[in-house]
Ligand SMILES: [Fe+2]
């Protein structure tokens with residue numbers, strides 16, 4: 531049983547965004563496992579580096595999609611992404627300074643941030659997109675999508 535498990539409740543677009551979110555869950559799980567296995571500081575930090583790199587890519591993709599749909603809350607959304615990346619950088623520095631005992635609370639924070647962000651902020655742009663485009667996405671399920 532992985533630490534973080536993506537479920538359909540977190541679905542945003544039934545496609546690329548969901549796959550990227552699943553990969554972010556995998557990255558948090560890899561970090562969690564590295565901490566739980568007591569891996570060396572550098573290995574734990576590099577698990578965090580992967581999360582940062584992949585997160586930057588996902589956030590950039592999402593922000594350009596939001597810009598393309600003229601999403602009115604793009605700035606707030608981008609700030610949340612930046613805060614997350616800032617927190618990852620702080621964690622990385624703490625780990626390398628020897629704060630290995632903080633690993634569990636770090637993975638808790640990263641996991642719950644991700645779930646909350648998807649459930650609230652990402653869902654908000656998904657519903658804006660459905661409303662503004664007038665198109666129903668796979669996310670809505672087959673009954674509505676086929677109507
Ligand atoms: Fe987002």
Ligand SMILES: [Fe+2]
Nearest residue numbers: 551592648652
């Ligand atoms: Fe996202």
